[in-house]
Amino acid sequence: MNEHEHPKIVQDEINLKEVLSPLWTRRWKIIIFTLLMSLVVAFYVSLLKHSYKATAILQIGSNKPKNTLSINDAFNESSASYEQIQTQYELLRSRKFAERVVSKLNLTEHEEFNSGKYNDKLQFLADRGKPSSPPTIGQVVEDFQDRLKISPIVETELVKITFTAYDPRLAQKVANQVGQTYLQYQDEIHSASKESTSQWLVDQLEELGKKLESSEQALQAYRESEGIVDVKGLDGLIESELTELTSSLLKASKKEGDLKVTYQYIQKHKGNYTQLTDLQEINSKPSYIQLRRSEEEIERKLTELSQRYGPKHPKRMSVEAELASLRRNLKEQVNDLVIAIEKEYFSSAEKVKADTERLNITKQNYLKMSRLKNKFSQLQREVETNKELYSNYLIRLKETDAMGNYKSNFYVRFIDKAIIPKGPIAPNKTMAVILAFILSLGFISMVVILRELLMDTLNSRRKLESFNEAPILAVLPKFRPKTHDGDKKYYTDNRFVEAIRTLRTSLLFNHEKKPPKVIAVTSSVPNEGKSTVALELARSFSEMEKVLLIEADMRHPTIYKNMDLPAHRPGLSNLLAKTHQINECIVRDKNVKLDILTSGITPANPLAFLSMKRFNMLIKVFGNFYDRIIIETPPVNAVSDAVIISRLVDSVLYIVHGGKTKREQITTGLRLLRQVNAPVDGVVINHSENIDTDKYQNKYYTNKANIIKLPMRKQG
Template sequence: MNKQHEFDNLAYEEVALKEILSPLWSRRWKIVFFTLLITLVVAFYVSLLKPSYKATAILQIGTKKPANTLSINDAFNESTASQEQIQTQYELLRSRKFAERVISRLNLTAHEEFNSGKYNNKIPFLASRGTSDVRPTISQVVPAFRSRLSINPISGTELVKISFTSYSPELSMEVANQIGITYLQYQDEIHSESKESTSQWLVDQLEGLGKKLESSELALQTYRETEGIVDIKGISGLVGSELTELTSSALTASKKADELEVTYQYIQAHKGDFDALIELEQIANQVTYLQLKRSEGQIERKFNELSKRYGPKHPKRVAIESELASLQSRLKEHVNNLVISLEKSYFSAIEKVKATQRRLDSAKKDYLRLSRLENKFSQLEREVKTNKELYNNYLVRLKEADAMGNYNSNFYVRFIDKALTPKSRVAPNKSLYVIMAFMLSAAFISIIVIMRELLLDTLNSRRKLDNFKEAPILAVLPKFKVKNQSENDPSYFTDSRFIEAIRSLRTALLFSAEKKAPKIIAITSSVPNEGKSTVALELARSFSEMEKVLLIEADMRHPTLYKSLNLELHRPGLSNLLAKTHQINECIIRDKNVKLDILTSGISPANPLAFLSMKRFKMLIKVFGNFYDRIIIETPPVNAVSDAVIISRLVDSVLYIVHGGKTKREQIVSGLRVLRQVNAPIEGIIVNHSESVDSQKYQNKYYSDMGNIVKMPVRKQG
């Protein structure tokens, strides 16, 4: 059993995967077309780009420290440089100022590289774009220069690669070498400049920090004395607790007032209406009221008993009437007292809310005032602490600098490999771009197709059909192709799967184990263009192979059967029969190919609903029922007009047609709801135009043994 269950699950997963991927197969030519189109556009675009060349120089930056070292620990640990210092040198090579130096020394503002676009001369219009007769400034050239520059340290070494990409191989080599040369010159400039005495600088800083520390301490003490601050945090905590309690009380009082306000508004709206007032929960559940009500009931029962025995003037009856009137008077008086009590409670609750709000506002003001004092006090405290820490740190630095003396250390910088003129281009990689464009465009378009199918709220997949519980799924009809009809070929379709699916639907209706096969069948849908006319015609033809069938086109608003049967649009039909302008034999036509009688819609009336609501229409259905074994009625869409609702009350079964790829689930549910409101005999749903669902699962839903069904020969009719 477990193996069989696993096999069933595996089969279900395979079918689900097929249903997900089937939209790709059905739209394969669109996917191929757009993929090739995007690929050709990318290939054409890449062919217009200029080739780029890349030159690389290798520079060594030694692991020695800068000249000015302020820490004694740095002096005794100079053998290795920190990662931050090495990274600083790399960022220096990438910096804007460094780029401006190189641009200025090579006069790149006048070079063609930065005065032309990225397109070649194949298309003059694109080649001229970006070309300007005005010479750019250094600041305008810097962004393009830095975007082509690459500084990459070699992991685990002191070496760094300096690479520059350009449309000109000579320029890429020249710039890569010039960056290294400029960096060497920059290091020489740093170490050749006169260095200011570190100790003197620290003394100047300490003097200023001492004054700031003294000023901040004085400001803190003055503020403490002015505001009388002893323990600002403790007081703020007490006020905060009080504010929390008052906020809770205000919310409670406001909630109670809101509840009483509803009662008060009800009392004011029903003032003087005793019956309405006693419906209030506060009155209806009151103990005294319940006791008086029970007493009233007892007296009323006693009064009814005495009324049966005695006349209106009998003393006992008069006495009981007086007692009943007195009790009712007491009851009304008690209700009035309760109403007055509720009104007083409402006014009392309002006053309590106002009083609590006043206390809350006062507490908020106190809390805000204390918060401002606390914030200002904390700010002054932080300033004193910060100035004190800075002063102590600079004092320590001063002692270390005095101990270090004139210690100096430099980075060790030199060229390892200078850049050479590149022989081959590095970009664009045309083949890679075209392949990536093809793969990405195909994947992107495929994802769009799949997501569109999954996000459509229709019955276009087996998963959605299994989750649809509003009505049974009778059949899933595949998408079909229409061909021109001829006298010798009655088939209206080129896809035999559709015809077989219709026959399976016929078998399901005839041999349902749950109930008797319906004789009068109405076929409707949610909205137009879901294929109900086609299903009605082919189902009628299928039934006509076995029995005498009448097909009635009750859609007088938008008739379509005349197209399928090559008839005139305004030939006599149902409307003419109901209007008594023609006889039955003039309105019904015989489809001789399949032995089927058809009653078309006829002339479109101004008010089709009025025609279908006639008693004559109901009588015609009964009369036709005496002559035909099966009657199939095509009706207008449920969500568009109410014609189908009227017809559904006259039939044995309603078949609901939905378009598998277009009809939204909301439309289906809405249509079914309308039919259920009039207790229409909904047989189930037929999914039409299905592209991604295997219909075999749904063809055997209402019968068990296909082998017991015998295909009967075509019935000959007179």
């Protein structure tokens, strides 16, 4: 076994336990919802009428002198096909057959189809279930078909006819009448079938012969009207012509496009001899190249004569005349080439136009030929189909004449007629309640689990492991306070007390230097239990040292309620306003020897009071007389009081409601505290329901007789 396998299994068990723990936490809500839904279903089922089912059994057989013929042989001497067997079943289920039975028994007037499905226990519900007007034949037939069930018994000739009704006598009557009506229907079929199979085939052959002759005449008439000789050959010629014209048009279009650029350039620079000679179509012509070479030779000759003779010398004048004549010839050559290019461009454009027109005509001919071909193929297929049908029916006629006029008669008889049902088959109250209980239990359990998984709170170990914004100092379980001794509240839950002691130990030993003396307790939003945590933490510290609890939440004070003190007794605000002395404001908790400074009278601006230098001085003065000072502050995200106080303390505890506080709220509050460099030691998860704490504590402290109460420490 791999050494890493066991830890993985343990982790999976823990995760499964955390997923299922919300079910145990909310077990009473789940039980109440499940029982309520079961009671609703039980009450609803009790309002339904009882349903009765009657069954009749028919046999479908043959009267041939040989062995019994099954339904497979009902329509053929050898065996009936599966489709023929299903036809008999569907005949019994058909709407037309149901209308016969409804009319025979006059069910449209029967009370069964004129009342609702509810009984008379609640009259208003029974009246509401009745139709406002008499049902039509269509509605009765539809209801009749829903209640009728045709069930063939496998590998037998037997068929079950079952009908369900609120009236047991009606159920019996309808089941028997269905069999009787089917028997009458078969008799009608045999009496109406007077023509033989041969005569029917002769009639069909006569009709098919007319269709075949008509289709052949239509094909010949179409061939003559359209002049069709060889459809495939003509179609091939048109396709070949279409291909050639398309290729020719593409080449002509390409040539036109190339010449169009040259033509546009010529039109733009027409008359500009220098620009026109830049065209490759001109300067690449052999005649132009020859004239240019002659021009260059004469220019060199003129240059040599210019160096020897003056402007009036006959030889120089003769060369200049020859050069001028050559240049005129060169310009005329360029103009001739330009005109030739323009003509070639116009010729290409005309060719493209002509090819396009020919291609369009060829396309029209191709489409026309396609229509002719499709119509011709359609008429030809019709002729071939009629020939094949005529041939098949002719063969069947010969076979029938050879077999003679054989008839296969089959009949229906009752094996068991329906009797009056002895007891109802529905509603099954026990099964309905059990199903309702199971489904509602599964539904509410799934809702609870999904709700816990989708909540963005710190309500599981998995979510705590992914929380990296601050250390987790302790997880405090959810509990209910117990009251005694004059209705004063004492939080005596063993798990909670031990969790508080664990938090106290973390604060004393987690610091590298000395433990924090002044501790602030805050939270993200109201109602996260910070007042309770602050009071219980102060009581825990008071077991071994002198402690002062200061309620700095002047906006919504709650500690006076827990201590059963007057709401308007003097406290912190009175000390800061200098209206009372310290001994008038501090109250002592005699049960645990704890000194408490409540918030006092609520001022108009608590933030201004807490921002006084006097508040800082009070904390320093109290530090000389107390070993530990715990300050309960307002929520960080609600007001700025906690941010002001956090700068005056040694440690800040951030209380988080495990089931309500969103992670975004926690992150926002911690960010506000870190912006002022507050000494945040970590987060305390309060009201935890799904995170397992050390369960041995409850068991360890259950026996109260084993606990010896030591005398309380005397305070100075």
